[in-house]
Amino acid sequence: MDSFTQLIRGTGSVAEVIAIYDEHCTTYEKMVCEKGKYKGPFILVEAVTKEVPECRRKEVRVLDVAAGTGMVGVALAQKGFTNLDALEPSEGMLECLRSKNVYTNTFHEYIGQGHTNVPQGCYDLVFAVGGMGYNHIPFTGVLEFVRFAKPGGLVMICMRHDEEDYLTKLKEYMNRLEEQQLWKKEFSTPIKDFLIGTEGVTPGRQKLCGVGGGLLVF
Numbered sequence: 001m002d003s004f005t006q007l008i009r010g011t012g013s014v015a016e017v018i019a020i021y022d023e024h025c026t027t028y029e030k031m032v033c034e035k036g037k038y039k040g041p042f043i044l045v046e047a048v049t050k051e052v053p054e055c056r057r058k059e060v061r062v063l064d065v066a067a068g069t070g071m072v073g074v075a076l077a078q079k080g081f082t083n084l085d086a087l088e089p090s091e092g093m094l095e096c097l098r099s100k101n102v103y104t105n106t107f108h109e110y111i112g113q114g115h116t117n118v119p120q121g122c123y124d125l126v127f128a129v130g131g132m133g134y135n136h137i138p139f140t141g142v143l144e145f146v147r148f149a150k151p152g153g154l155v156m157i158c159m160r161h162d163e164e165d166y167l168t169k170l171k172e173y174m175n176r177l178e179e180q181q182l183w184k185k186e187f188s189t190p191i192k193d194f195l196i197g198t199e200g201v202t203p204g205r206q207k208l209c210g211v212g213g214g215l216l217v218f
């Protein structure tokens with residue numbers, strides 16, 4: 001297990017996790033990307049650019065959940081996305097991502113304690129990369145993702161695959177939301193080398209049920 005993961009897994013509360021991200025915000029990118037170790041953001045960006053054709057990238061409204069230092073936002077901006085918002089609980093990480101000047105609205109919030117102040121039903125695309133897992137967004141947090149998205153919008157999650165207990169509960173919960181017709185599973189893909197030596201997975205690219213304004217059809 002890499003040292004940053006060890007550090008995070010050694011914590012017992014949300015406050016401790018956020019304090020670690022605060023403390024490491026300026027070195028985070030170097031730490032996780034060193035020697036090409038963490039590929040999550042690049043995998044997500046590749047998937048998003050495949051989903052959204054170039055001609056739609058300016059109009060698609062995107063929410064980056066657990067945005068960290070904004071690596072995904074920067075890469076998406078380079079691909080022509082201009083309507084990006086971010087949610088991030090660590091003040092330090094938030095400062096870093098704001099300095100990148102690619103996000104329009106930034107929300108200092110965390111997922112897991114009731115509703116956030118993020119506007120509901122506004123986003124064509126909601127994603128989280130590296131934000132789901134032990135000591136991070138609880139598996140029930142995906143319901144909040146559903147609330148953020150427009151009817152017909154897309155939710156994408158990109159995460160490590162080695163947290164079996166969490167992943168099992170997440171998949172069961174996702175299935176329950178599907179039974180309630182809140183969303184529909186589109187696909188789940190194994191990811192090679194999400195973090196070098198650690199497989200990843202998109203446990204579900206979900207399309208929200210229902211019709212309404214801003215329906216995004218792929």
Ligand SMILES: C[S@@+](CC[C@H](N)C(=O)[O-])C[C@H]1O[C@@H](n2cnc3c(N)ncnc32)[C@H](O)[C@@H]1O
Nearest residue numbers: 021066067068090110111112129130131136137
């Ligand atoms: C591994 S980093 C990923 C950051 C970024 N998405 C990336 O790929 O570089 C995980 C992020 O999740 C955030 N996080 C942790 N718990 C969270 C929660 N309950 N709600 C929202 N974000 C959370 C952390 O502050 C941290 O920035």
